[in-house]
Amino acid sequence: MTGTRADRRAERAAVRADRSGSGPVLEERPAARFPGAAAKFALFGEVLMIGLLVLLVGVVIVTxxxxxxxxxxHLGRYIAAEDSRLALFWRDVRAGLAGGSLIGLIAVVIAAVLAVDIILARSGMxxxxxxxxxxxxxxxxxxxVGLLIASGAWDPHSGWRTAVRQVPAIVRDDVRGLVFYIAAVALVVILTWMLPPLLPAALGCAVLAVVAVPQRRHGR
Structure with missing residues (x-):
């Protein structure tokens, strides 16, 4: 009886590992394109966690x-079932902090100028x-949208200058993908406006969208 129960537990564990992509497969079949996304609930949890981390690191805006x-x-590595330890997330933060903060500062200045123009325009002056x-x-x-695309194009080796320069080419090569980037930004704005505590979830979804758009383009 004990042996039978142990066998059943082992069988159920093998099925879970097979479905999630975390272990050996039970039967021969083509490898999943995104093995890390097989477990939907686990992916949802990872999206929420990365949204919280993005909020934590980006709380001073320029970062x-x-x-x-x-x-x-991080989410790209997770979906590909690669090494997705949080230590690698923090390594990327350290690698991109100097250049990323400069880009953030420039973006804040531009946003402030545009916001002032909007306020003056509404005042009738x-x-x-x-x-x-x-x-x-x-x-x-x-x-x-440009900030989101540049963040997706950033690589520790090429740096932020290359990432920003790639934005026009990315938009030109996939105009339909631009709609998804716009929708991601709109999602963050609308969800945060409706219920501010949803900001981490909205940021996580935006990150997931940036990961998914290039994969959609490469899979055509």
Whole structure:
């Protein structure tokens, strides 16, 4: 009886390992393209955790680019079932901190200028206020999307300058993918506006979107 129960437990464990991609497969079949994403609930937990980490590292705003970049790289490794220890996340944070903080500072300055233009346009102090306000909101959206794409393109070896330079080419090569990036930014804004405690989950979903968009393009 004891042996039978042990065999059943071992069989159930083998089935779980097979389904999640964390262990040997029970039968021959093509390798999963994203073995780390096989366990949906575990992936959901990882997305929430990385959203919290991105919020923690990016809480001073200027460090948001490096937080996003480290989170994107971590989630990419996790989905590919590669080494996804948190130590590697913090290693990426350290590697990208100097350049990422500079990019973040530049983004903050640009966002502040655009925000002032929007406020002045709404006050009626500027002629053509409606147009200026529309340009301001468009600029903020473009800044956020560009920051997200650059964070996804960042690599510790090539650095932030190369990542920023790659943004126009990434958009040009996959215009349809741009819609997903815009949707990711909109998701963060809308969820945070509706319920601020959802910000970590929204950031995690945005990170997941940046990981998924290039894979969709490569899989066509």
């Amino acid at each position: 948001l680019p490096v937080a996003l970049a480290a989170g994107i790289r 500027l002629p053509g206020g409606v147009v200026i306000e529309a340009v301001g909101w468009t600029g903020l959206a473009a800044l956020a």
